[in-house]
Amino acid sequence: MIKHRRFMTSALLAVVFTVGIAGCAIFNPRADSELPPLLSQDELIRPHVKLGRIQVTRETYGSDYSLTPDIRAWGAAAVRQEAEKMGADAVTLLEVDGRTTVYGVIPSTEYRASGIAIKFK
Incomplete structure (x- = not known):
């Protein structure tokens, strides 16, 4: 049970990290006014x-x-x-x-x- 919980926590952290990195790649910080x-x-x-x-x-x-x-x-x-x-x-x-x-x-x-x-x- 503990191994399963650690695996799920690691998987969740990996997904959150990947989404965070991918979100930075598609976000354009430049304002339209520029x-x-x-x-x-x-x-x-x-x-x-x-x-x-x-x-x-x-x-x-x-x-x-x-x-x-x-x-x-x-x-x-x-x-x-x-x-x-x-x-x-x-x-x-x-x-x-x-x-x-x-x-x-x-x-x-x-x-x-x-x-x-x-x-x-």
Whole structure:
């Protein structure tokens, strides 16, 4: 009985430790405020250089419960994260759309977000 209790305690501690380590790996401590902002064409008063066009695509089959109903928020966050990787100061001309098609009885939805990454001079 004591060996069984020790084994269960060890197993439980191992699971808690593994979940703790894995949780740290998927947690992104960076705040959204540190990502490049979304600017409209009217807000671009400073000289800037276009770094490139960013396009992020996500395709789902069936229902995608992990994606929030606000597709625009997903698209803005995805484009801003990619712009940060490029070293951009801001993102402009954000476009987010989705298209659903049905293959037999299984719906497939493709979400697309795009924008222009810019760097101020």
